[in-house]
Amino acid sequence: MSAAPALAPPTAAPGPARSPRLGWCAVLAVTLGIFCIVTTEILPIGLLTDIGADFHVSDGTAGLMMTVPGLLAAVAAPTVTVATARLDRRLMLGALTLLLALANVLAALAPVYWPVLVSRVLVGITIGGFWSIGAGLADRLVRPESARRATAVIFSAVPLGSVLGVPAGTFLGELAGWRAAFLTMGVLTAVVFALLQLLLPPLPAVRITRLSVLRAMCRSGHTCIALLTTFLIVLAHFGAYTYVTPFLRQVTQVGPGTITLFLLAYGAAGVLGNFLGGAAVTRRPHATFGAAACLLAAATLLLPVLGHRPLGAVALLLVWGTAYGAVPVSSQAWFTRSAPHTTEAASVLFTASFQATISLGSLIGGVVVDRTSASAVMTCGGAVAVLMALVVWVHFARRVEWP
Numbered sequence: 001m002s003a004a005p006a007l008a009p010p011t012a013a014p015g016p017a018r019s020p021r022l023g024w025c026a027v028l029a030v031t032l033g034i035f036c037i038v039t040t041e042i043l044p045i046g047l048l049t050d051i052g053a054d055f056h057v058s059d060g061t062a063g064l065m066m067t068v069p070g071l072l073a074a075v076a077a078p079t080v081t082v083a084t085a086r087l088d089r090r091l092m093l094g095a096l097t098l099l100l101a102l103a104n105v106l107a108a109l110a111p112v113y114w115p116v117l118v119s120r121v122l123v124g125i126t127i128g129g130f131w132s133i134g135a136g137l138a139d140r141l142v143r144p145e146s147a148r149r150a151t152a153v154i155f156s157a158v159p160l161g162s163v164l165g166v167p168a169g170t171f172l173g174e175l176a177g178w179r180a181a182f183l184t185m186g187v188l189t190a191v192v193f194a195l196l197q198l199l200l201p202p203l204p205a206v207r208i209t210r211l212s213v214l215r216a217m218c219r220s221g222h223t224c225i226a227l228l229t230t231f232l233i234v235l236a237h238f239g240a241y242t243y244v245t246p247f248l249r250q251v252t253q254v255g256p257g258t259i260t261l262f263l264l265a266y267g268a269a270g271v272l273g274n275f276l277g278g279a280a281v282t283r284r285p286h287a288t289f290g291a292a293a294c295l296l297a298a299a300t301l302l303l304p305v306l307g308h309r310p311l312g313a314v315a316l317l318l319v320w321g322t323a324y325g326a327v328p329v330s331s332q333a334w335f336t337r338s339a340p341h342t343t344e345a346a347s348v349l350f351t352a353s354f355q356a357t358i359s360l361g362s363l364i365g366g367v368v369v370d371r372t373s374a375s376a377v378m379t380c381g382g383a384v385a386v387l388m389a390l391v392v393w394v395h396f397a398r399r400v401e402w403p
Contacts, residue, residue: 022199023142027150029195030134030141033097034157036189037127039165040104041069041358043185046170046263047178048245054178055113059246060366065120066242067366070359072124073131077352078214080129089133089203090196097193100126104186108179124355131351140203152278155332159270159325167264174256214345222338223349225395230331230353232388233293237324238361239368240300240381244317247303247374252313262314266321273325281326281333286396289330293389295323301382304375328354 044051044065052062084092103122110116138150169181248259273292281288299320306312331354335346368377 020143020146022201023146024150026141026199026201027138027153029192029199030093030137031154031157032192033093033130033196034134034154035161035165036097036100036185036192037123037130038158038161039169040100040123040182040185040189041127042066042161042166043169043181045242046166046245046259047173047181048243049249050173050178051116055116057113058370059243060370061113063242063362063366063369064117066238066362067359068117068120069124069127070238070355070357070362072121072355073127074352074356074359076125076128077132077348077355078128080125081132081348082214084129089137090200092133093130093196093200094193096126096130097189097196100130101186101189101193104182104189108183108186127355128351131355132348136347137203141200152275152329155278155329156271156274158328159267159274159321161267164267167260167267170256170260170263174260214348220338223335225391226331226334226338227349227353229289229334229388229391229395230350231357232384232391233289233296233327233331234354234357235361235364236293236296236300236381236384236388237327238358239365239384240378241320241324242362242365243369243374243377246369247307247378248313250374251304252307252310254310254313258310262317265314266317269318269321270325273322274329276322277326278329281330285330285333285337286392288326289334290389290392290396292323292326292330293385293392295319296327297382297385297389299323299382300378300385303378307375307378 044062048059048062048065051065052059055062080092080096099122103119103126106119106122107116110119134154138154139147142150165185169185172184173181244263245259248254248262254262277288277292299316303313303316306316332347332350335350338346365377365381368380
């Protein structure tokens with residue numbers, strides 16, 4: 001398993017006194033927590049058309065289910081992390097996991113559309129808090145020499161949510177209705193809560209993240225570049241990917257079962273991209289992030305041209321999945337390189353910027369798809385990805401030194 005050394009935060013506390021096996025079990029529990037978060041966040045992508053039809057709303061309005069959690073997560077990442085800076089991190093992860101379980105159950109039982117949006121507010125709070133805290137815990141759960149690999153395992157939950165969570169949720173939604181998918185996620189999240197309480201050791205706060213630290217980071221030119229590149233690539237991806245199901249139904253003209261298989265193939269490619277990106281980003285951060293942007297641009301720009309046939313659509317989804325799989329690990333690496341001595345603060349900015357842009361991307365994509373077409377959304381996403389690749393190239397050409 002390839003790790004991303006740039007992602008590993010510097011050790012701020014002595015290695016865990018527990019056995020290595022228990023440490024790795026704790027890592028897996030955190031990974032499952034992030035898997036539930038990622039799956040819940042992007043689950044509406046595979047069910048968008050069905051949910052919209054059930055509540056008699058357009059695809060763009062149904063896309064608010066992606067906009068709302070991203071917006072709330074961007075606010076919650078710094079707010080929750082700073083407000084709870086002195087609390088035990090295990091306690092915080094448990095409370096946020098229970099909140100996620102409640103959100104899934106609320107969505108499953110919603111009689112009208114607005115309670116679904118309320119549930120997505122709860123999802124956003126969970127994303128912001130859990131990600132900011134959990135993404136930097138590897139060095140407190142396993143021994144220092146294993147921290148880099150443990151971080152890669154935790155981040156593998158992102159593509160796994162696409163590989164297993166979204167296709168499985170889409171399939172379950174076709175069999176038993178979209179509500180069954182959310183209810184199942186609620187039960188699974190409750191199980192993860194129990195695992196976190198059983199397997200995680202006490203995790204008293206050792207790195208106090210203050211607003212002054214975040215403000216200082218935002219004044220750094222290196223952090224500004226990390227923010228800009230993350231903004232552009234996430235805007236490109238989620239502006240387009242949120243509406244991939246309408247595209248496959250309207251343009252490729254494939255049925256729900258085929259869409260599930262296509263999303264599964266996309267997610268499998270994402271796992272590959274995650275570990276390829278994690279292995280490469282330490283040695284070649286510019287080339288890795290730039291290549292991901294170029295591949296994403298190529299896939300989205302070509303989909304309106306080649307995506308009319310199922311073979312062309314699935315081939316481009318494989319390219320897209322591989323490209324996006326490298327994005328979270330590359331973005332986090334850039335933030336960590338920009339602020340190597342304040343890793344929890346770096347995680348906060350990474351989470352806030354990532355989630356705010358998910359919200360903006362899905363919102364803009366919804367406006368475009370309602371006023372034009374699903375093909376136009378893909379073209380717009382590709383154009384933004386090209387711009388991001390140019391920013392990375394300029395940064396590389398200036399030979400800027402990392403801190």
